Amino acid sequence: AQKITQTxxxxxxxxxxxxxxxxxxxxxxxxxxxxxxxxxxxxxxxxLIYQGSYDQQNATEGRYSLxxxxxxxxxxxxxxxxxxGDSAMYFCAMRGISWDSGGSNxxxxxxxxxxxxxxx
Amino acid sequence: xxxxxxxxxxxxxxxxxKKSLKCEQHLGHNAMYWYKQSxxxxxxxxxxxxxxxxxxxxxxxxxxxxxCPNSSHLFLHLHTLQPEDSALYLCASSPEERDSQFFGxxxxxxxx
Numbered sequence: 001a002q003k004i005t006q007t008x009x010x011x012x013x014x015x016x017x018x019x020x021x022x023x024x025x026x027x028x029x030x031x032x033x034x035x036x037x038x039x040x041x042x043x044x045x046x047x048l049i050y051q052g053s054y055d056q057q058n059a060t061e062g063r064y065s066l067x068x069x070x071x072x073x074x075x076x077x078x079x080x081x082x083x084x085g086d087s088a089m090y091f092c093a094m095r096g097i098s099w100d101s102g103g104s105n106x107x108x109x110x111x112x113x114x115x116x117x118x119x120x
Numbered sequence: 121x122x123x124x125x126x127x128x129x130x131x132x133x134x135x136x137x138k139k140s141l142k143c144e145q146h147l148g149h150n151a152m153y154w155y156k157q158s159x160x161x162x163x164x165x166x167x168x169x170x171x172x173x174x175x176x177x178x179x180x181x182x183x184x185x186x187x188c189p190n191s192s193h194l195f196l197h198l199h200t201l202q203p204e205d206s207a208l209y210l211c212a213s214s215p216e217e218r219d220s221q222f223f224g225x226x227x228x229x230x231x232x
Contacts, residue, residue, distance in 0.1 A: 004162075035220065043208055045163075045223035091163065095218065107176070108221060110163035 002027045002096045004111035011116050013082045020067070021077040021114045023092030033095040034075040035108070036066065040088040048090075051075060082118045089113045123147040124224035126211050132230045133201065141196040141227050143211030151217045152194040154186060157208040157226070169194060170217050201231045 003026040013019040025034065036048040051059045051066045059066045067076040079086055092111045124145045133139050145152065154166040168176035169188040183205075185197040194211055208228050212221040 033218075037223070043210075043226040043228065045210060045212070047220050047222060050220055093163075108165065112160070112162050 002029070002032075002094055002107070002109045004092050004094055004109055006092055006111035006114050008114045009112075011114055013079075013116065013118055015084060015118055015120050016081055018078060018080045019082055019116065021079070021090050021092075021116065023075045023077065023111060025073050025075060025092075025094050027094060027096050029096045034066070034068070035093040035095065036064070036075075036077045037091045037093060037110075038086075038088045039091060039113070045091070049077070079116075084118050084120060087116060087118045089115050124211060124213055124222055126209075126224040126227050128227060129225060130228045130230075132232065133198070134232050135201060135203070137201075138197070138199040140198065141209055141211075141229075143194040143196075143224055145192055145194075145211075145213040145222075145224075147213060147215075147222065149213035149215050149222075150191055151214045151219075152188060152191070153212040153214075153221060154194065154196050155210040155212065155223075157210060159207075163210070167196075168217065175217065198229075201229075203231050205229065206231045 005024045032053045034051045038046045038048050049059050049061045049064045049066050051068045058068050063080045065078045091113045093108050095108050127142045151170045153168050156164045156166055165178050166180045167186045172188050183200050187195040208226045210226045211224040214221045
């Protein structure tokens with residue numbers, strides 16, 4: 001079974017500062033993927049960044065970077081130079097693989113999310 | 121602008137009503153998903169379709185009935201729902217099941 005844990009229900013950061021959102025995971029799959037999504041108050045989920053379990057380097061996408069520590073099973077999201085528009089819910093998710101007689105199945109498991117508020 | 125659209129954006133229905141949620145993706149993806157997001161709970165996967173075939177039914181009650189007539193359209197038919205079914209229902213798509221998913225804006229459903 002897969003599990004994603006986000007221990008920070010809410011975080012506050014000053015505009016232009018960096019912030020780290022925590023995510024730890026648990027899985028027995030040898031290969032997996034880790035994702036971060038942003039959900040503004042409008043409701044839609046916006047894909048931010050992806051890290052594969054065998055990727056040698058930490059993923060970066062603009063102001064977003066993923067601090068992947070495989071041994072510690074953590075995949076923290078770092079947002080640099082926070083902007084007011086970054087205020088939203090942030091979800092960490094893991095894609096795992098399950099196998100049955102029908103073949104392989106991919107499943108995305110989400111954490112409970114962290115509400116980030118950027119203060120001016 | 122998102123490549124995944126959902127209609128309606130808001131829906132209020134009684135427990136005896138029958139309604140349908142619609143999802144359409146213009147990204148050429150082969151896999152489509154329905155998720156339920158309730159307050160203070162993690163996002164829950166409901167159904168997965170790959171090439172129009174249902175590949176996952178995550179123990180969803182039969183009052184939710186999905187339909188995928190083609191790779192671009194996904195419906196969720198609702199009937200005799202309960203107040204606890206009130207939630208945000210999100211549709212997503214991905215090129216294949218293993219790929220990053222792109223979400224629609226969601227339908228906010230309220231069951232009275």
